[in-house]
Amino acid sequence: xxxxxxxRMGDGERVHMSLSEIRDELQKGTENAVDMxxxxxxxxxxxxxxxxxxxxxxxxxxxxxxxxxxxxxDGMAECFSGTEADGGSGVSISRQASVLxxxxxxxxxxxSIGHTDYSFKPVKAVLDVELQAYHQISLLTxxxxxxxxxxxxxxYFQPDGPFPNPVDLMPAGKIKEAQAAQEEAAAQLxxxxxxxGKEFNAMGCEGFNFDxxxxxxxxxxxxTLEAARQLKEHAPHMALIIGMASEFVLGMHGxxxxxxxxxAGLFPHDQVKLAESVGADxxxxxxxxxxxxxxxxxxxxxxxxxxxxxxxxxxxxxPNVGMGVCGIPMLLxxxxxxxxxxxxxxxxxxxxxxx
Amino acid sequence: MPITHIVAAGMGGIRTAGDLVAWMxxxxxxxxxxxxxxxxxxxxxDVVDLVDEDVMHPLRKEMGxxxxxxxxxxxxxxxxKSRVADLLGIEINSVKRFKSRFEK
Numbered sequence: 033x034x035x036x037x038x039x040r041m042g043d044g045e046r047v048h049m050s051l052s053e054i055r056d057e058l059q060k061g062t063e064n065a066v067d068m069x070x071x072x073x074x075x076x077x078x079x080x081x082x083x084x085x086x087x088x089x090x091x092x093x094x095x096x097x098x099x100x101x102x103x104x105x106d107g108m109a110e111c112f113s114g115t116e117a118d119g120g121s122g123v124s125i126s127r128q129a130s131v132l133x134x135x136x137x138x139x140x141x142x143x144s145i146g147h148t149d150y151s152f153k154p155v156k157a158v159l160d161v162e163l164q165a166y167h168q169i170s171l172l173t174x175x176x177x178x179x180x181x182x183x184x185x186x187x188y189f190q191p192d193g194p195f196p197n198p199v200d201l202m203p204a205g206k207i208k209e210a211q212a213a214q215e216e217a218a219a220q221l222x223x224x225x226x227x228x229g230k231e232f233n234a235m236g237c238e239g240f241n242f243d244x245x246x247x248x249x250x251x252x253x254x255x256t257l258e259a260a261r262q263l264k265e266h267a268p269h270m271a272l273i274i275g276m277a278s279e280f281v282l283g284m285h286g287x288x289x290x291x292x293x294x295x296a297g298l299f300p301h302d303q304v305k306l307a308e309s310v311g312a313d314x315x316x317x318x319x320x321x322x323x324x325x326x327x328x329x330x331x332x333x334x335x336x337x338x339x340x341x342x343x344x345x346x347x348x349x350x351p352n353v354g355m356g357v358c359g360i361p362m363l364l365x366x367x368x369x370x371x372x373x374x375x376x377x378x379x380x381x382x383x384x385x386x387x
Numbered sequence: 388m389p390i391t392h393i394v395a396a397g398m399g400g401i402r403t404a405g406d407l408v409a410w411m412x413x414x415x416x417x418x419x420x421x422x423x424x425x426x427x428x429x430x431x432x433d434v435v436d437l438v439d440e441d442v443m444h445p446l447r448k449e450m451g452x453x454x455x456x457x458x459x460x461x462x463x464x465x466x467x468k469s470r471v472a473d474l475l476g477i478e479i480n481s482v483k484r485f486k487s488r489f490e491k
Contacts, residue, residue, distance in 0.1 A: 094395040098435045101419055102409045103397040108389040119388065136455045138390055141398050141405030170481045172464040174453035174471070175406035176413055177481075236484030239413055269478045271413035313416050348412040348419065353392060360388070368391045375395035385412065385419040387392050 037087045040370055042330050043323040044361040054328045055083055061325070061332030068280070069299040071340040074332060078381050082335065085377050086328055092372045095379045102141045102386035104273065104314065104350050106180050106243045107150060109134040109143035118150070119355070119364065128169045135175050141386075144178035144241065145169060151184035152225050153193070159228060163235045170236065178273065179232055180241035183225065183256050185248035188217040195220070198284060214251035214285045221252065225259035226266075233267035240270055244318075247277035249284025250295035253303075257290050257310050264311025274307040275316030275352055276300065279337060300341040308347050314386065317341050318352040323362045327370055331359035331377055338382040348385035351378050402444070402455045404430065404437040407471065414477040429474055450474065 036048040049057070062074040074082070085093060095101075107118065112130040114120020125133075131143045147155045147162055155162055162179070170177050189197040195217045198210035229240055242260060246253035260272050281303065283296025290306060298306070300317035307315045319334035334351070338358065342349045356362035359374045378384045398405030404426055411422035427434045430450075436442040447454045452474060453467030462470060465485050472479040 092391070092395065097438065099396075100398040100405075100438050101396055102405060102412060102422075103389065103393050104409070105389050111389070135400060136457075138393055139397065139400040139402040139405070139455065140389070140393055141400045141409045170465070171485070174401050174463055174467040176409050233480065234484075236481040238479060238481050267480075269414075269480045269483070313413050345418075347416045348422075354388065366388045368388075371388055371391040372395040375392045379396045385422075386409075387396060 038369075039086060040327040040361055040367060041323065042321045042325050042327065042361055044363040044367055044370075047326065049326070049328070051083065051087060054086055055079065057326045057328040058082055058332040061329035062336045064329075065333045065336035069301065069337055069340070071299070071301060071336065074336050074339065074381075078335070078339075079332070081381055082328075082332060082377055085373055085380075086331070088373075091369050093376050094372060095376050099379055101379050101384060102348070102350070104142045104178065104241075104386055105140065105144050106241065106275065106352075106354065107144055107146040109140065110145055116364065118148075127165055128172065131169050131177070132172060135173055140175065142176045142178060142239070143173055144180050144239075146180040146243075150180070150182050150243070151187055152181045152221065152228055153184065153187045155181055155228055156224050159231055163231060166232070166237060167235050170238065176238050176271070178239035178241045179237055180243045181228075182244040182247065183221055183242060183252050184244070185214075185217050185221050185252035185255065188221055189213070193217070211285050211287065214249070215288070218251040218255035222255040222259045222262075225255070226262045229259065229263040229270070230266055233263070233270045237270050239273065241273040241275065243273070243275045243316075244277040245274055246281050249282040250288050251285045253281050253295050254288050254290050257306055260307070260312055261310035271313040272311060273314040273316060273350070274312040275350075276303060276318040279317070279319045300337050301344050304341050304345045304347070304349065308345070312347060314348045314350050315341075315345060316350050316352045318357045319359070321356045321359065321362050327359065327361060331374060334358040335377055335382050338378060338384060342383045342385070350386035351382065351384050353378065353387050398438050399440070400455070401447070401453055402440055404443055407475065408437065410471060410475055410477060410479070414475070414479075426475070429476075
């Protein structure tokens with residue numbers, strides 16, 4: 033074993049640490065999760081296991097035979113035809129060619145497509161285009177195909193949308209007005225998501241992904257839960273994923289509740305129970321990355337929260353493992369040494385059902 | 388990045404039985420171990436065989452449920468999914484809607 037291990041910071045910068053330094057970072061990372069989410073720390077055995085994974089000499093690491101899991105995605109099946117904003121390769125091929133390459137050439141367990149803007153509001157305006165694209169591709173794919181989009185409630189506020197912007201109202205002391213604007217926007221967003229979801233179901237959609245839910249806070253998470261509940265009642269055979277935007281629900285409204293549960297401040301182990309209750313089939317927790325902390329610190333923190341979420345979940349849990357979440361460093365071209373270590377750790381220690 | 392996740396920890400999609408296990412998570416909300424056991428039982432193989440290309444490729448070909456190396460006229464896409472739905476005893480929305488068009 034070398035005296036120092038090459039690892040990285042949360043922004044991807046290479047650093048060398050000794051084993052004892054990494055162990056110390058892992059302890060501090062899990063303690064941060066305990067402090068924030070009030071959940072148990074990773075046991076010592078898991079810390080040592082995680083240390084082994086981080087210290088493995090190979091640049092890319094993997095799980096042993098028999099421990100593989102399911103990989104879902106958030107539009108990355110289209111990555112060949114996407115551009116830098118989506119982490120895409122900018123190759124001038126169709127969405128269909130990209131998805132089929134992803135399925136057959138890269139051995140993905142599932143695929144997905146989504147609108148370039150990846151938000152429900154713009155999808156509504158071009159719904160027929162999206163339905164046709166999905167329909168054509170789904171005739172050719174064998175693996176499950178999802179349609180993904182973000183609730184992205186921020187697009188419903190002025191100047192992009194019709195409702196007063198709470199970010200303008202709150203500094204002016206207009207708290208009630210800011211809350212009312214969010215409630216109105218959430219109602220409109222919910223209506224749009226249910227409308228789009230019903231159209232997708234009628235076309236034959238296999239899976240529908242509410243991705244990055246709660247990015248505009250608790251009112252957006254409320255709209256997502258309500259839309260999921262209505263869609264599951266209407267379309268029981270269209271699988272639903274609810275994937276989160278961050279580790280706890282931001283209290284932009286602060287008082288909004290769903291089925292009596294206040295949403296602001298909820299961590300993944302509680303978020304998953306709400307997702308289950310409305311009929312989500314898969315839940316995707318997202319644990320924030322602190323770019324000023326090390327990769328071991330961030331991964332230990334994420335694992336602590338994921339482990340508790342999986343323990344409490346009665347549905348499959350697929351942690352979000354894109355750039356800047358669940359230990360993956362925050363940079364566009366993510367180093368594969370970190371990516372593969374996140375894959376292995378979340379599978380073997382976190383007991384995730386998918387990624 | 389997704390490619391690294393697929394190689395490091397994924398089940399292998401239609402190269403092996405990853406799509407089948409994914410269907411069970413989607414259709415029955417099965418946790419990973421339960422979904423693998425269910426699919427292995429339906430295929431008549433051991434759980435460890437689900438990610439073995441040497442077992443799964445010929446088996447998928449024999450069962451007509453699609454492979455990563457399709458042949459012209461062979462089962463792929465919606466036809467393969469129709470057989471997957473029958474094999475696993477689940478309803479796949481795209482298959483159901485496709486079949487319903489023949490009834491009109």
